[in-house]
Amino acid sequence: MAKVTVDGIEVEVPNGSNVLQACEAAGKEVPRFCYHERLSVAGNCRMCLVEIEKAPPKPFASCAYPVADGMVVHTDSEMVRKARRGVMEFLLINHPLDCPICDQGGECDLQDQAVGYGGDHSRYAENKRAVKDKNLGPLVKTVMTRCIHCTRCIRFSTEIAGVSEMGATARGESMEVGTYVEKALTSELSGNLIDICPVGALTSKPYAFVARPWELKKTDSVDVLDAVGASIRVDARGGEVLRILPRLNEDVNEEWLADKSRFAVDGLKRRRLDSCWVRRDGKLAPATWPEAFAAIAAKLAGLDGGRIGAIAGDLCDAESMAALKDLMGALGSANLDCRQDGAALDASRRDFYCFNTSIAGIEEADALLIVGANPRREAPLVNARIRKRGLAGAFPVAAIGTPADLTYPVTWLGDSPAALAEPAVRDMLKAAKRPMMIVGQGALARADGAAVLAACWALAAECGLLGAEWHGFNVLHTAASRVGALDLGFLPGPGGRDLAGMMGGGVDVLWLLGADEFDTSRIGADTFVVYQGHHGDRGAARADVILPGAAYTEKQGTYVNTEGRVQRGALAVYPPGDAREDWTIIRAFAGSIGKVLGYDDLPALRARLEQANPVFARPDILPRFGCGDLTGPAGGGAPGSAAFVSPVANYYQTDPISRASPTMAECTAAHHPAAALAAE
Amino acid sequence: MADTTPQAEPAHFAFDDESNAAIAKILARYPAGKQASAVLPLLDLAQRQMGRQTGSAWVPRVAMDEIARVLAMAPIRVYEVATFYLMFNTAPVGKFHLQVCTTTPCWLRGSDEVVAACRKATGIAGWKETSADGLFTMTEVECLGGCVNAPILQVNDDFYEDMDGPRTEALLAALKRGEVPQPGSMSGRQASAPEGGPTTLTSLTFTPAE
């Protein structure tokens, strides 16, 4: 530790810290443009100048100067102010004064610092430099004349995203930041460039000229477009969600957000179900809530519970699933399923289906085996963590599945379950102290899924992944609702049918709670389908009654991410038209047919969640456990020989919201031309 | 952005045998895993090979991509280096690349005349332009480090020193005829000694030590 005095305040910081970090520890703000705590140090903007006593009499770039014991730093001396004013004047020489038409206005570091250090007029009368804008694809808009060459975007794409596509070409006056060869960025994390660019050079293309930051109502919430559960901030104006930004959460997403979660917002406005619909004479016709409820009640009248079923979709909140499960119980049905993909998940123990190491825990691991997953497409933020761990060194990664570029070096050992027996797998895992394994849905959503799950667990037990202090067995989910549904036991009860059993006429009434990710043509022709959800997607197309629900930005919902972390989403805007929060729909319907679910408000329903599973009592906190019991999942049969295939073929369109999003459609066209054609 | 016209950019680039032999020697200079250090010599090889094969010594993008592949680095890292150094031409140039130094010492000694003579002899109007016959491209460069014999006109790899208008015209005429005049001072100066011969150390004689 080094003792440093900053403006008279004494702080202790670890050796090897830089002066800027010491200033922050002392609570002194130092302006910066190029420095970013998660990126390598470039030291090129010179805005962070400070004065250091007993050092050569010149200002020092604090971000690039290491602390020494006994150092005395001044962050607000006359020399410092003068130096920073000089730097600011230079930065503004070529920076256009176009704040009124710049989307960064109001949240621009340069604008903010110019208030403190800028001059009241410009002494520069010569021509300013103009730079041609670059086309970086459908997500990131560029106005390169505004670029101050801090190189944050270059360092982000090279270091964090792991796709070296941005660079600085030419030099001096001619230097330009871009890709040189025009191309759409191929990273799933490219939206973060917008956040880290300190000026308005990189801004959001879909959000261009939409709103000013001070007009927005900001709501802290959680993302549901993959199973990571990233912390987000939902910015809305009027009744409209305009953009989604990441929120700092070191345990989950650090400060990043994946592109789908950020840019699929425009899907929230399209193809929405905003009123009830009832199928009459083969055609869906608008209806009122009482009419819709009456149509369902008429079908249910006198029907045996065993002929009724419910399927929960990928975006559901725990509250609505609990309510639906209670409704099914009241109707005498045990036909419940949440595994739309048919994944052989074993819910008998929580660590059989959770990401037990935790996302932050990846950084403690020292070897990784990936089975049947493509984390880059299924959970880009988990992938970023793996890459971060890999950059720290001594982290062998092996994978079984279809080879793909995961942005870090991977040894591909085979593509089918047979590769689990490879000696190289055991050698790698056994040589490690804290080995971990990630099992994807691509390994489980198949006929031999149960056997693969059991085989993976057995391998984990054999190779020391399951210690008293360390749990290295992880299931990577792709659906935000899945772990919550498993925690609630949204699975076939005793004698109940699973999803496959409900198909082909297995039930007479089928309640789909936002379930769109299975082949609805498998539903029997005579089955009466109730679709409750927010988008007119596959499920609604097959429905006989549509009940309009709320999307994740429009309700207070509880979600459990792949780690098993319970998180609460918040209401940012009200659902459109007649749509309602989902649990209230179910409760109202239960009331209309004389069933009592036992809760009338959210606190009562949340108490019910806790009663169903105590994990719901601890939102946001993820206790980490070792593995006390090596007994594995039930399994059954032997793994087959088919190759593992990731369930996410096209990252940009995986759910009703992203399928309704024009921005995601553009990304699909840019990155998966074949998929885009097929969709037309 | 490279202002390469689509016709100019070849579809394909591969190092020939001569370059490959040189690459093997160059790569051996660097420790394993540090092959990216060879990016500068490889860019130079690519430019020379293009000169040999097409008469225009430049580095097309496909060549940069090939270098990235050979050195296992991201293509953008090669683009950054190639565009940073003005010695790499990222657009086609004429057979003779006229690099006129116009920095202060050369300018004081008459580089404007050299430029004017180049314009007159080649018909080129501005910097970075190539003459209609494809023989000459004229580029303005900063100090070439030959100020003692200013002004300097560098043609491809060779320095022609002590230039003036008529000498420049004569040089370009010779190049057009396919001759390659002897590089060095065009005024007959001995190396970089004063004009008319050495003026100091003229009387010293060295006798071998006993």
Ligand code: SF4
């Ligand atoms: S585009 Fe933005 S982040 Fe990138 S170098 Fe320029 S100012 Fe920095």
Ligand code: FES
């Ligand atoms: S923040 Fe220190 S030089 Fe840019």
Ligand code: FES
């Ligand atoms: S100024 Fe021309 S060579 Fe130095």
